[in-house]
Amino acid sequence: MDSTNRALTGNFAPISFEADAPHLPVLGELPRGLNGTLYRNGPNPQFPPADPAQHHWFVGDGMVHAFTIADGRVSYRNRWIRTGKFLAEAEAGRPLGTGLGPPPEGVPDSGVANTNILLHSGRLLALEEGHLPIELDPRSLATRGAQDFGGAIEGPFTAHPKIDPITGELVFFGYSSGGPLVPRMTYGTLDRAGRVTRFEAFEAPYCSMVHDFAVTDRHVLFPILPLTGSLPRAMNGGPPFAWEPELGGHIGLVRRSEGIASLRWFRAESCYVFHVLNAWEDGDKIVADVMQYDAPPLFPLADGTMPEADRSARLVRWTLDPNAGTDAFSRAQLDDLPGEFPRLDERRAGLKNRFGTFVARSEPEGSPDTIAWFDLAAGRRTLYTLPAGDAASEPVFVPRGPDAAEGDGWLLTMAWRAAENRSDLIVLDTDGVDRGPVATVQLAHRVPFGFHGNFVAAENLP
Numbered sequence: 455m456d457s458t459n460r461a462l463t464g465n466f467a468p469i470s471f472e473a474d475a476p477h478l479p480v481l482g483e484l485p486r487g488l489n490g491t492l493y494r495n496g497p498n499p500q501f502p503p504a505d506p507a508q509h510h511w512f513v514g515d516g517m518v519h520a521f522t523i524a525d526g527r528v529s530y531r532n533r534w535i536r537t538g539k540f541l542a543e544a545e546a547g548r549p550l551g552t553g554l555g556p557p558p559e560g561v562p563d564s565g566v567a568n569t570n571i572l573l574h575s576g577r578l579l580a581l582e583e584g585h586l587p588i589e590l591d592p593r594s595l596a597t598r599g600a601q602d603f604g605g606a607i608e609g610p611f612t613a614h615p616k617i618d619p620i621t622g623e624l625v626f627f628g629y630s631s632g633g634p635l636v637p638r639m640t641y642g643t644l645d646r647a648g649r650v651t652r653f654e655a656f657e658a659p660y661c662s663m664v665h666d667f668a669v670t671d672r673h674v675l676f677p678i679l680p681l682t683g684s685l686p687r688a689m690n691g692g693p694p695f696a697w698e699p700e701l702g703g704h705i706g707l708v709r710r711s712e713g714i715a716s717l718r719w720f721r722a723e724s725c726y727v728f729h730v731l732n733a734w735e736d737g738d739k740i741v742a743d744v745m746q747y748d749a750p751p752l753f754p755l756a757d758g759t760m761p762e763a764d765r766s767a768r769l770v771r772w773t774l775d776p777n778a779g780t781d782a783f784s785r786a787q788l789d790d791l792p793g794e795f796p797r798l799d800e801r802r803a804g805l806k807n808r809f810g811t812f813v814a815r816s817e818p819e820g821s822p823d824t825i826a827w828f829d830l831a832a833g834r835r836t837l838y839t840l841p842a843g844d845a846a847s848e849p850v851f852v853p854r855g856p857d858a859a860e861g862d863g864w865l866l867t868m869a870w871r872a873a874e875n876r877s878d879l880i881v882l883d884t885d886g887v888d889r890g891p892v893a894t895v896q897l898a899h900r901v902p903f904g905f906h907g908n909f910v911a912a913e914n915l916p
């Protein structure tokens with residue numbers, strides 16, 4: 455492999471095996487109330503890319519890592535997701551295509567299902583925003599196949615759907631629906647039982663990479679920000695996605711009760727957001743807490759050069775007032791700590807939340823080595839930084855019990871031990887994140903840097 459491609463080195467490099475480990479060693483003590491399975495998803499190419507220089511981190515085949523915790527003990531299993539592409543390449547014994555752009559003739563356009571994984575209506579869904587969800591068996595991790603909910607939906611499906619904690623409804627969208635790099639989008643809902651209750655299409659002001667969106671108990675916000683997709687530009691050898699700040703941003707606001715018929719647009723100065731922490735209603739106003747960049751990392755300007763800007767995200771509060779007679783809205787930075795992968799106590803999704811978390815860097819150019827826990831009501835944060843050189847993943851919150859107060863529980867995150875070149879699952883108590891892990895689950899191998907995961911409590915595992 456080409457050691458100059460960062461996506462193939464260090465803890466970005468894939469691992470080459472699937473394993474079952476029935477009893478992992480634990481340092482410290484796992485809380486007795488912590489029972490269930492943490493699923494994490496990320497890119498892990500099945501074969502070394504034919505042209506390592508061309509390889510992009512985002513296109514690797516999805517691999518799921520599952521840690522099942524029961525009565526203080528932990529078992530582990532990892533499996534590749536058997537997408538159509540994965541199976542075709544397994545049959546060929548080599549990579550077919552680069553993973554960038556449409557697949558070559560004869561290779562299914564299945565996507566790689568590598569971005570997120572969550573349980574809804576008894577289905578464990580591996581998600582990647584360009585394609586339908588891929589359903590897995592929650593225990594064996596065997597791939598069951600693409601899920602189109604009885605043929606009721608089609609096309610791209612976000613990796614960041616929101617589940618309404620009151621109704622159990624899942625709210626989702628897709629972008630570039632109906633063709634590559636087009637401004638058409640879809641919006642839909644699944645009820646608690648997994649029946650499609652809404653599936654509508656609309657036109658965005660331009661084609662943009664819409665990685666995440668915001669949902670309150672009454673509204674949906676679609677951030678259309680100027681990381682644009684352009685097929686003509688790509689056909690002319692330019693970047694398929696590029697930063698065009700001069701276009702400004704648009705926020706689409708929809709009432710959940712009415713759907714796309716109620717769509718109206720707010721305008722934003724140019725900025726970019728990959729991830730939303732939460733959104734909620736404040737009287738007649740709508741609030742969204744987002745990780746906002748001046749300009750997105752990893753993407754060039756339309757001419758192919760990289761923009762000069764601070765490429766770190768910070769927690770920023772957007773407040774929209776639909777009754778103010780303007781398409782403007784206000785933005786206020788809540789904290790100056792650069793970070794990414796924001797999460798909350800999901801029991802407050804769409805409702806006013808007090809607590810949140812994300813992974814931060816203790817040094818501007820260093821690894822993401824710090825877990826930050828925020829009390830937004832008190833304006834306080836607590837930090838835990840890993841030993842020098844180690845790196846953390848997205849923190850996932852688990853409540854101490856079904857009736858625990860908001861934010862009372864644990865944060866689960868992967869820690870890459872750089873010096874030992876292996877990974878631990880660490881458990882932090884939210885009542886003292888800065889005290890460091892209460893338990894450390896040791897793996898003999900690495901869990902490569904991935905994207906997102908979720909915890910499913912034992913009583914909810916099908």
Ligand SMILES: [Fe+2]
Nearest residue numbers: 665729905906
């Ligand atoms: Fe994401």
